[in-house]
Amino acid sequence: MFMFSSKLNGLHSPNCSSVEFFEASSLNCRPCPANSSMTASEDGLSCICENDSIKTELARCRVCNVTEVVSADGYTCVPRRCQLSSGRIVCRKCPNDYISVTQNHDGTPLTEVQCVKCARGYKVQNNICTKCEICACNRNEVIVHGKCLPKKYVMQRPRYEEKRLHPSDLLDIVKYEYMCINSDVAACRWLANACVSNFYSSDPAGPCRLWIFPNLVTHKILPTLTNKSNKSSSDDKDSNEINLSKGQNSLLITAISYENNGKFKYLHNPGKKFISCFPPFTLTIGENYSYDCKVNVSELSTSNNELFTLFTTSDENMTPISIKLRKPNGHIVQKGLWPLNEFTKYFLYRRSLSATANITDLIYLRVFLISLRIERKQQSFGSLKLHINFEAQYAVKFPFSDIFSTSLIVTHILPSAGVLRGLEIWGSILSILMAIYAIAQWRGVLRRGGLQISLLPLIAGCIADALYFATWSSVMHALAAEAGTLELTLPLSQSEERVIEGIIYAIVALKVVKVAYVNWIQCRCDIYFIDWSEYTPYFKDTPINEQSNTYWKPAILAREWAAMQTKRRTSPVATVTLTLLILNLMKPWQAVLPKSQGYNWAVASIAWWTSYTVAFLGQMIVHRVFGSPLTILPKICSSIEFSLLVFQEDLYAHYVHGRNDNTSEARYLSGPLTTCRVVCATQFRAICKQLLAAGERSLENTKSKQILITRFLGAFFERALDGLSWVAKERTILEKLLDIELIVREGSTTSILLYDAQNSPPSCFTITWWGAEWTLATLDAMMFGSVLYATNEPMLAALTILTLCQIMKYTVTWFVRRNVRVKTNIESF
Template sequence: MKPRSLKKSLLLLFILFFIGVKGLELPGSCKTSQYYDSGVMMCQSCPANVSMVVSQDGFSCTCEEHSVPVSIGRCRPCNATEVVSVDGRSCVPRRCQASSGKLVCRKCPVDYITVTHGLDGSPLKEMQCVKCARGYRPYNNVCVRCESCVCAQQEIVVRGRCLPKRYVNDRPKYDETKMHPNELLDIVKHEYFCTKNDLLACRHLASECVRRFYSLDLAGPCRLWIQPKIPQPKGLAKLSIETTLNEKDPTEIDLARGMNKLNLALGVFTSEGRLEILRDPDLTPPCFLPLSINIGKDYSIDCRMNISQLQPSFNETLSPFLYTENDLKVLPVLLRQTNGQYVQRGTWPGKFRRYFIIHNSLSFTSNMTNTIYLRTLLIRLRIERNKLKSTSLQLHISIEAQYAGKSPLSQSITTTLRVEHDMPSAGVLRGLEIWGGVLGALLSLYAVAQWRGNLRRGGLHFTIVPYMAGAIADALYFAAWFSTLHALAAEAGALGLTLPLSRSEEYMIRAFVYSAVGLKALKVAWINWNQCRCDIFFMDWSEYNPPMKDTPVIDKSDNWRTSTLAREWSRLQTKRRTSPAYTVPLTLIIVYLMRPWHGYLPQNQGYKWAVGTLAWWSAYVIVTALRWLMDRVLGAPTAALARLCTGLGLSLLVFQEEYYAHYVHGRNDDSDARSLAGPLAACRVVCAPQLRVVYKQLSTPGLGGLVEKGPRKVLLSKFLAAFFERALDGLSWVASERTVLERLLDVELVAREPGNTSALLYDPGDGAPSCFNVTWWGEEWSLGSFDAMIYGYVFMTTGDTLVAGLVTLVAWQIMKLLRSSFGNKNQREKTDVDLKL
């Protein structure tokens, strides 16, 4: 702290302490009849019976009205027959006489002034009334010059000035009822004296022309500008920007490499005829110029102000300027009237260069004041790439002033300053065409291959819809992401600054992302619906007996081993390869670490979404890689199902489609030569049509006598167990290894043996049960990309990474709860195993 500031602070503390101890009074606490004596710091009353009252500032006493000072602290009132002299020091008698018993004193007429002192400054013995000379009139008891008082015979008085009658008569008559007569007379007066090269009159006339929105009426305030036959006075101000063929458009500006700011100054044309250039933004409210604009960053601010605050300081016309260190260039302004219509140039050459903030005009029909104010100042910046110089940009700037009328019921107005950018194309649209075409074609072909395999497995033709929806969603999402990343990489460093995306590119990216989320949601909903309707069988080999005609069938669905396997299968239905519980926090950490780099990015949701998506997939890859390493070291969690089946002596059979099932062999009787071993212990079953026909006959109530002899599901389990124990009459099966391409794309491309031969498909060296394909484990790509799309969708909408992460986690948990609920319901209906036991 500086010594001077320290002394002031100590003095203030001492005074406050002294006041608190002594009980002294502060200024402003005195009564209306008291004044504050700063010497004793107390309130005092003025002396009584001396014609003194409290002064206006409240710190002393002064003489009452119609009183004069006699000495220090004493005044005396003047008599009723006296007046106070001009200097306020003496009482001067008036000429009075008695009339009808009353005393009547002289008063000066309207055209006279009161004189109380002589030429030598001494008070007169009697007040005198003096008439002002020709050409002067009384004003505040002083004779001032009056030009209208000495008008010639051929002149007429117009608003206190003498104008030639011929000029007034020859001037076009103003027939409209939009202007009050007094305002029209002022315009006529300023117009005449402007033709006489009166600079101040020309300034007033220019301001009126601007406030009347550059009126095209020949009798209006803009007459000297729009009538070419009238010689223009030397002091006539320029209200439009005129350019020739050799001059450069003032709205076109070359941006050098690395130039990322644009400075706008404000030119104020005062009523005294001066032009002031304001460059400091602190001199005006934030909703007005001057302003420093960051290239590529939109800006908007609202200011609510009282109308009385704008009257004294904003009643002048303004002009925007673009300034650099060595240059000052005026910018054109486009005006929009209160009715929403633009001011047309008409006979005006070039573009307008002035605007106003507030204008009060008298109503033509009533004695009211109408207020028109600047509602919105809109600055549009259109940036184009320089065709001649690849390292520079061309900027076109347009300024639009939009006006509105103030309600007479309110004393406040709201003004808005808005900066909008129209950016050049960054190549995103072209990238969307390329990436969208390539990815769309490849993924559509893959979707058709999946659909064809689904039909072979016994699926419905309707499944083409979710398959194509998922493929198109991936194509849209990754095409938008790759195109945006490519544009960001191409823009960075090319011009010294990274420009934001254009509005069309921004809207197109949003459309792609939002469409991808909707289509992917359809695919995920179909996946969950399809998985919650598959047939499930738990085959207990310890209770297996060959199906003889008279052998009773016993329902053992409440067996503890069956319940244990059912619970494990219920738990595995929603198990993910890469859980969002780890991906979301790691994504937020990566985004936080990238925060310093975000300052170099433009304020554009498209680029932010691309960088946020990059953080998501980076976290996803890291979590997936760590999970793969853990599975290699500790063992994959999918192997637990096969071990559980072996330990319980149960086998699991899940039908994905009508002719396609997944089998996990759990028979622990190794003495049987028919026992499946090796890769066949966890295989896929391509069912022969005859097997499926028998399966349907046994599963349909009322067909044959087999159903009445026991529970239908137990009978089906025994039938399917017999298929793996030994071939039924007329049925056989063959083991077949899936090709590399089939394992990679998860589709059946090779036609298996036709007829009544069922095929057991296995993957060499892969101990993971194929039944995980009917759980979330086998749909990791669809679910993982869906999580990424939800995260990107919310982040693009809100711009908050934390909200996007929370919404993704909530959506995952809700979907998991629904999937578990419907999956358990399906398992209970298909196996009669109640998981509550």
């Protein structure tokens, strides 16, 4: 004890020799008495007599002669019979079945060592005659591993066919089986351990023979290995079925460990278990999780002969749980010849002799799989019942390591929350309506001179919106229903989670197609700048100065047009910031919700659209107070007397009037027509293309071509070109809401100028990000939700959205500026 304490205090005892002892008071070695035949004791703290020595005085010993031995009490040297042979002293040694006696019955030493033979039925063990059962076997008995068994019993026993047991283990099984039949309880416990260790073998001659044929045992002393439920044949209730009480959100799984000597231990406190992967467990209903544990074999030295049974514990009631065992070869233990297939005992690890080689394998519990299946009770509204399944998967440990890994995996099979049914209803309705709207848009695109393939991005965007809001409404409806009717709010089922995940990623892909199409149209549109000074000079007699320095005017207009291409109605930075703030405020409420990615996605979508609405309304108020950025372009056109004509499709354009109508020589253009849409007649568009083609062939330079186009377009808007007149018409309310032309107004020779009665912003912004706000906003929401669903990290989702917006902005800006340079021949702006 002192040495232990000294080590704790940083002190270490010196290395004393064999004739020295350690004196604790002085912390050094002291010699044993000289010439006393004494040596240090085993613990090194005192001196004792040497071997073949007897104690004569308090601190002195005497060595016995060569012809003497020490008596049994250690105080006398007893002579033995010896003789001189070839110059050596040879003493008599007792035979194997004899013991040497040195004292009389009264304790006095004998004059000479005597050899006494052990009686029949006894054998010599440590110079003591001990009972020997095999020494007294009858003729009709045979020795089986130190036990006399009847030959008839051994011969009539079935032959072992599985050939998985080592012969030595099989002999032990035969021995303990006979002892168990003769009411040896300890033998029955050993046999139960062997039965479970051999994975409930169904061989009639295996370790489980007495459980397969229970009539062989007359007394009820066999340990229970199966779940003997009292259910009748008409009762279909599963033995592992549990009725969840109201508000119960956890389940305590306890265990009892059984040893061969009859001792058992009740394991019921999860906080005091030495390895987290082993019972007892506290399972949270609806939460999937897994643990990996590194276990050293030395930590389980006491568990080599232990069996375990699991119990569900509630209200002081313990119900045994059936467990499935999976062998190291991957096969599940089958019923076979067993009366029931509900096994209750399992083991942590076993050392097993190989049947084919002289090696010892260590079979250990590799995976502990717990599967919880929750169902709704049909008779009781809002009540739940739980089916619990345990599976122990075993493996063979690598022989060169004392450490093995064990995993605990908890999974749930949850009932459907109605999300799939809601998707069938809402998804069908919204998809049909949005598909009809996409076809109406496509009809308008074709009449505007667009491509037929445009149906693909249009219908992809509409279907993405329909599936997005159908999924969100179905998940929110399921959450409200679960929280309102069930006693316990459960997560979504695995099938529902997979469907939601697939839809989330699919709608992002569909929306990306629509956004790519919108940006492609935006970056390829034809642009014309109408310079009214070229068409109507202020003084008729003043010739046009071809060398006048007016390049700055189209450059200003081109710069403003390029800047407005990526202008959003709502800043993504504001939306993302508000979303993170709302999600942070909603954390206490989210902690109450079940851990479900689908529910988290729906809640995050609420936070996103709430943030977007707040940011949108705030931006609208700012524009009302400080002015909208859309008013800058018309002011620039009026100040530099340039009009803007942008073709969205081949026969559809947007016009911004910039001529100074206050001059006496200019025809007045009414207010709503200053920013209108132009549904071009086919002849008008054909003449434009012919002029461009003719200009490329005959005109000397690009500037002359631009002057020709300017004069032609100016003449068109001045109604001065015969056969190319135009008619102004107002758009209907439904056309304004849906942003499509429902009424057929196109004529073969007449262009239509569509306008809105109220003072509306220029229609040319419909082909910029300002007009595609809904498409971009839904893309941001879908992308944020998909990243959040995949990573469960709101900050990462926010950074992804901001990064994506910046990449799109710089990419579109580069292509737009390139398109302006090509279409207007303005190199620097």
